[in-house]
Amino acid sequence: MGNLKRALLTFGKAETSACLASVVDFGITILLAEVVHVWYAYATFVGAVSGGVVNCCINYKWVFCPEGLTKRGVAFRYLVVWGGSICFNTSGTYLLTEWTGANFIIMKTLVACVVATLWNYQMQRVYVFQTRKKRNE
DSSP, X not given: OHHHHHHHHHHHHHHHHHHHHHHHHHHHHHIIIIISOOOHHHHHHHHHHHHHHHHHHHIIIIIXXXXXXXXXXXXXXXXXXXXXXXHHHHHHHHHHXXXXXXXXXXXXXXXXXXXXXXXXXHHIIIIISOOHHHHHO
């Protein structure tokens, strides 16, 4: 039962971090697209980059607190996962917006929820913030 409790706590903290990062991501995206009139796909990309930086910092310091991992090692692995996340978010938002004709913010929200749960959290948990010791146990 201790492992389940720890896993749920970690997931809850990761979701809190993701929400804070999403506020940054969506805030910058909307600002760029609606106020500065940058094309929504570019705005989505810049927002995702900004949110990713926030998410990585919070996850390193508060969510996963990796022991024995250097910031450089975490940063490299995070960049690999983050690259996939940015591609999924940007292309998913673009494709769904173009195919459906719906507002890009609605499509961005749908895509972000799927990517956050199925890609970001899973890859951060098992790859980015996992120490070798934990992987071998």
